[in-house]
Amino acid sequence: MKVLKITAWSLLMTMLFIIPVKAQNAALSKSINTVIENYLALKDALIAADGNTAESKAKVLLTSINEVPKTGFTAKQLSLWTSYEPKLEFDSRHISEVNVLPHQREHFASLSNALFAVLKGLKVNKKILYRQYCTMKQQYFLSDAAGGKDPYMGMEHCSKVTETLPAEKN
Secondary structure (H helix, E strand, C coil): CCCHHHHHHHHHHHHHHHHHHHHHHHHHHHHHHHHHHHHHHHHHHHHCCCHHHHHHHHHHHHHHHCCCCCCCCCCHHHHHHHHHHHHHHHHHHHHHHCCCCHHHHHHHHHHHHHHHHHHHHCCCCCEEEEEEEEECCEEEECCCCCCCECCCCCEEEEEEEEEECCCCCC
């Protein structure tokens, strides 16, 4: 009987600690995937060569970056996020402050590299993402499709997949 009480008590204590951690991880995953969706919307505006839409999409992206909670990360993940967060904010802010496409695309290239590094380390993306290389502009970007147009030239078939980030398994 005493063993049963100890086992039940251990199970209860384990549940009390695991459930909040899973809830925190779910909140983190949701907020990072919101950042991804907003990044992809910005990419689409750049593909369309629409500086005004890119400007507004970058504002939404910046807001979602600022809303990523600082809880739910492992120590390694938190270190990764805090090292890249200022760069993600900087590039998003610059894209959101001007509707000049060449300037927006310059910051988008930097934003893409920083976001790729974050996502590769966090491993919380809910969909497969492809790191693509625009051979004409010699810049990288992320996409949720292996083909399509690139955000630097707006052309099809001038980029190639260099790496794939698999979807989070849940």
